[in-house]
Structures are given as C-alpha cells and as structure tokens.
Amino acid sequence: MMLALVMLFLPVLAQASSCELSIDSTDQMRYSKAELTVPSDCETVTLTLNHTGSLPKTTMGHNWVLVETDQLSALAKDAMAAGPANNYVPSDDERVLAATELVGGGESTSVEFSVADLKDKDLSFFCSFPGHFALMKGKFIIE
Template identity: 40%
Template sequence: MKKIIGLLMISAFILVGCGGNDKKSEEKEDSIKLKSSQPEKEVKEKQDGVSEVYLTGNDKMKYNKTEIRVEEGDKVVLTFEHVGTMSVETMGHNFVLLKKGTDVQEFGQKAAEAQDNNYIPEDTEAIIVHTEMLGGGEKTEITFQAPEKGKYDYVCSFPGHLALMRGVFVVE
C-alpha cells in the first residue's frame, strides 16, 4: 500500500508539471556522482535562493555527508537516496532534521519505539522536517525553508542508526 501511495505521489509530481525538470535533475545527480571526489562544497548547487542537497545512505549505515550547509531563508531541495541494496526492514534510512537543543539520544529512543509510524515519533515537537524511510535503491525528495541561522542535528531515526548516521545541518 505504501508503495502504491509512493507511486501515486511520484506520478502526481510529474503531472504537476515538473516532468521536464525531473529528467534534468537525474542527469545532474549522475554527474555529481561521477565527480564525487570533489570537495563537498561543490556538490551543493547554488541558484537564486535555492540550495540543492544530495544526501545518500548506504548499506554500511553511512550518510555521504556529515555536514550540510545552506543559507538562511533559502529554499532547500533535498534529494535523499538509499544507494544500498538492503531492504527497508533491515537497513531503512531517512533524514530527520531536529530543532536546536534536541537531545539526540533521547529522540533516538523515542523514534525506536515508533515502529508503526516508520520510526517517526508522533508526540514530538523536535522535528523540523523529515523524509520517508527508504530501502535500498529508493530515492525521495523534500523541499523546505531553511530555518534561522545556526547548527542543527540531522539523523536517521531507524533503530540503532543514529550512532553512525548523523550530521550537522548548518544554516549561515
């Protein structure tokens, strides 16, 4: 059922008229992957008021970035891809951006109890934005407004992952 909803959302996205851009962004990502030896700074693309971020998670429980930098007020277009092959049940990954001052360990414990909601606790105000939980080979995109200047933690809320899967989201 979740897959079907996902597919519907993807089709809706294309129908809304982003079909043209869709292909372009895929090409862009391919070229980013090829240039992955370049410093991370160059991977972030900057156009008027938009920060594009390409984040991945793999089967070794690692993000490709432990720091993401954007500018205050920017629209952040974050593409998140699970570049591994393992299933969402055994090696699910997401991106959860937490409010300043959140106790990350405490959040992780709460998230681990929220299995029925894809490890996103429902009774928390700690989350600024998050992606869906992905399995190997899946990709998603979220768009949100960069919060006020400062440093924010981001984590994967799959049980046990945030020890390795976390980073700092810097708004400058």
C-alpha cells in the same frame, strides 16, 4: 538580448540549486556527508535522500530527520519507539523539524521544508532507524 535574460535569471537559478540538497546512504550505515550547508537566503530547502545500497528497508532502511542538536539524543530514542509504520518518526512531535520517509536499497525520497525560523539554531540530522543513530548523524548549517 538573450544574454541579458540569462543574466537576469541567473541569481534565481543559483539560489534554487543551492537550496536543493542531496545526501546518499549506504548498507554500511553511513551518510555520504557529515555536514550539509545552505545559504541563509533560502526560504525553503528540498533535501533528497538516496539509498545507494541494495538491502530492503525492513532490514537496512534509512531516513533523514532534522532536529535541534540539544534534542537529538532524546528524539532518536523516541523515534525508534514510533515504529516502522511511522517511518520511525514520532507523529506530531515538535522536535521533528523535517523528516523523509524510510527508504530501502535503490530507493530515493525527498522532503521540502522551511528554514525561515531555523536560521539561528544549532541543527543536526540523523537516521532514526533502530541502531543507526550512533553512526548516521551530522550537522545542518544555515550560513
């Protein structure tokens, strides 16, 4: 009986964990992954950003911003102008599909977002802290 229950809920547990992503960032302005992939059956995704460095967010802060790839450069430029009070993310900007808050060394943050309307889009992620965009970016794939 117990095995039957485990087998019944195993697909739900597998889906939950595959719809949860984690990525690390460092004091060397790098993400731990250049590509993040989630299955197309995910309705929502939870992404956790861990800053594994030791520098404070005022000098080496990191965030994670999801955007359509063709909007990446323009949004990165506008994001820097948004300033630290806004986590370097423009408020109410439709190009921002998801974003974490800014974190410093030893801190973590998470964001949960829907991928229902994103499945046929070319997506990228980046850090919008000033000067980080060139090195801290990657692809977000829904397959």
